[in-house]
Amino acid sequence: MKLIDLHNLSQKRLKALHQSGVHSPLDLLYLFPRRYIDKSNIQPIRNLHRFSEPVTILGKVKSKNVAGYKNKRRLEVIIQDNTGVCKAVFFKGWRYFINLFEEDSWVSLYGTAKKYGKYMSMAHPEVEQIESLDEMKIPDTLIPIYPSNKHFSKAYISNKIITGWIQDILKSVQFDDFLPNDILSENQFPTREKAFHVIHQPKTRQEANRALERFKFEEFFLFELSMMKIKRQRIERAPGIRLKPGELTKKFFNEILPFELTNGQRNSLSDIKKDLLSGNQMNRLIQGDVGAGKTVVAIGSILMAIDNGYQTAFMAPTEILAEQHYYTIKEYLEPLGINFRLLTGSQSTSLRNDVLSDIAGGNCEIAVGTHAIFQEKVQFNNLGLVVIDEQHRFGVKQRNEILQKGDHPHLLVMSATPIPRSLAMTIYSDLDISVIKDLPAGRKHAKTAVRSDAEREAVYSFVNKQVETGDQVYVIFPLIEESEAMDLKDATMGYEKLKKRFPSFSIDLLHGQMDSGEKESKMRKFAEGETQILVSTTVIEVGVDVPNATIMMIEHAERFGLSQLHQLRGRIGRGEKQSYCILLPDQKLTESAKFRLKKMVETTDGFEIAEADLKLRGPGDFLGTKQSGLPEFKYADIVEDRMLLESAKNSARDIIQTDPDLRSSNHQKLRKVFKPYYKERAEFFGIG
Structure with a gap:
């Protein structure tokens, strides 16, 4: 049967179907009732x-x-x-x-x-x-009530007409089931043919829900199967550089590092060491809360690359964060005589050319930078490791681009945004994951409180007392609109008010419109204790590490996302003193805002906060932007259908381990469906 065989199908209606992505009878069957x-x-x-x-x-x-x-x-x-x-x-x-x-x-x-x-x-x-x-x-x-749209409305495609078309298709089309029999049996799913009949002509809601579960599983299963295949292909096609710890690595951890590693850091370094010694390309995500010590773990992998004569590219999404990493690396590794350079878009031409020459000649062992490292002009002499911080701000294609600058270099990505397990199983399913849950010794969790505007003077009195004892304070203002001008206006007014309220304190203002040098100067003054209160827009979210900063006041706190509030709170509590996060919302709060503020007070566990935030906002918004690489599932929801996702991942893993090329007679129908699906995913992830 063809689409043009449907009754009452005028050219106008056929065009409306095509405009809505319906090009075959099967496409129409996949238009499930809403x-x-x-x-x-x-x-x-x-x-x-x-x-x-x-x-x-x-x-x-x-x-x-x-x-x-x-x-x-x-x-x-x-x-x-x-x-x-x-x-x-x-x-x-x-x-x-x-x-x-x-x-x-x-x-x-x-x-x-x-x-x-x-x-x-x-x-x-x-x-x-x-x-x-x-x-x-x-x-x-x-x-059944079917989805409609403006194309359907203009072509007078009513619910009754769609119902009739689908009944005709169900009578005339036969369905091959590509899910293997053992998966159908294990999950007690209906066959594909029965599932189509039931979802369009259900007798009970339970029956319809079970059919829908089967189709959700299909989506998850094909995706997870492709991710398992991609990981396997990488191992087979990209033999990794064998890296083993040498003198620099041993000296750093035995003589230079000024503190004991946490269990999470040790376990992550052990995972990395196994990867680098395996002979396969490492593709690992280090996940940990703000302040968990991911950078030290990254330095361990960097030193193993340098010990074996290879260069490292260390990338961050913003110049502020790239500069922060550069100075952290400088503090730790300068005693080892390692050559590292900073590469950003705002550098002068002469300085930039000097850095590029250093990287291409191999004299630069660690290139720290922003997106500037992606550019064609940046050529490495012997790239062996790529480290990417705040991975969710880079797309998958960007990740693949940087890997092309070396001969199958190892990849280590880091995220200070705790990733819920369901999201990790999708967007990061091509990576191995290590988690750092514990904080370095001596760190105390910040105490969080919500205070009303009526309590503001009491808050200021507390701030006054703490600053007089030598502590420092962040005051954060949100992005009110997608406008830096509005953002800056609000922060500037707050800055002027605070100067009047605390005339004896040194107060400074930091915002996104300042050039790199001015930002660096202001952050350095704060880090060195010269500035006592730093008023800032959200640019500080991934900013300086100041152990003496013990108070963070967040103005209009209800306007921030839950994960962003947690990220901001992570800027304090970097030393041994008790720290305090004070949320100052406006008076009128939505139920969602009340929930976010309550959750911030209740827990400091970034993973618990991330799970709550994912449920509130959904995957795309949770990541800040629509992340390229985040799969588009038509029916399944990675939050609501997490158990199905787990089941699909396990089934996909079993098949890839036993029949990676789907040659078995039980997998021939699956192979036919999977082949075009996998080709599209593999090309996206850089697997030919």
Whole structure:
């Protein structure tokens, strides 16, 4: 059967299907219902007062009216059945909803009804247009409601038409099941053919949910299978440089490092050592909270590369962070006589050329820099290791680009944003992961409190007392809009107020519009104790390491994401003194804001915070931007469906270990489906 064989398919409708990504009958079958009308829960309007949960009503549109004025207009629609009248009210997007209602047409409304005035009312119910009551007389208990869009609306592709098309396809198409029988049996999934029938024609919600689980598993399984295959291909095609600890590595850890390593650092270094000695290319993520000591672990891997005559590229997403790493490396490694250079976009041409010459000639053993290292002009003499900090701010393609500057160099990436396990299994599933959960000895967790504006003077008194004893303070202002000017204005006003409140203290202002040299100068003054209170925009999030900074005041704290608040809090508590994070929100708080602030007070565990933040914001927003490499799952959700993701990963691992090329007779149908899917993923990850 072809798409053009569908009944009532005009050229206009065919074009609308193509515009919506439907190019075959199978594509249409994968247009799953977005919800079902449960006829057992369709209520006459007169019964609405009995229900506190959402229900469905059917009725005719008797009238529609736009009420209110100016920016407070609303759409009011009167719906009537043979038992009574209900009002549907739309405050947002009323111009769109007004076109969904024609007088005397039939509609289905799904929502929670409440009594307002003389009417039972539903605020922003889900609306479905019904051509007639006959549409509701389908014998099935559940009626599928399909997604719609502007293309469908313009072509008059109604829910009834889609239902008819899908019924025709289900009668005429046979389905091969590419999931192996043992996976179907182990998970008690329906066959692919049955799953399609059930999801479009379910008798119960449980039946529909089970079919949907099978399709979610498919998505996870194909993705995890491709990631397992990519990891295996890397090992087979990219023999790694064997690196073993030498004199520099031993001297650093035995004589120079001024503190004892934590268990997490030791375990991570042990993982790295095994990777570098294995003869395979290392692809490892070091995950740890702010202040967990990831940089020292990275230095250990860098020294192993230098001990064996190789160069290292050390990359950070911003100049501030690159400079911070440069000075940290300088502090630790200068006594060893190692040559390291800083490469950033803002350097003068003469200095930049000098650095490039040093890197190309091999004299520079560690090149620390920003995205500037990606550029074609940067040529390494003998690159053996790439270290990337704050990996989530770089795309997968950028990661692959830097690896092309050497002969299969090892890769170590670091993240101070704790990554929830479900996210790690997707975006980082091509990497091995080491986790540092413990903090260095002597570190104390910051005490966190929420204070209202009415308590501000008490907070200032506390700050005054702490600064007089020698402590230092961060005062952070958020990015109010996507505008550096607005950001700067708010911070500048706060800076002026604080100068008046604390006239005897040294107070400075730091923001993103300053050039690199000015930022460095201000941060250095703060680090050396010359500045007592540093007012800053969120540029400080990945800024200086100041052990003497014990207080962080975060203004408009409700405007920050949960992970960002935790990252900011990580800038204090870097020494042995007790530190304090004071959250100063505005008066009116949303439920989400209340939850974020409460979570910050309750825990300092970055992984617990990350899990909560992922649930609040979803994967793309959690990462700050839509990370390239983050898979787009059409049906599955890596947070809600984590157990399915775990199961799919385990099944994929078993198959790759026993039949990596899918040659077994049990895997021939899977191989046919997997081949084009894998090709696209492999090209993205730089595997030919």
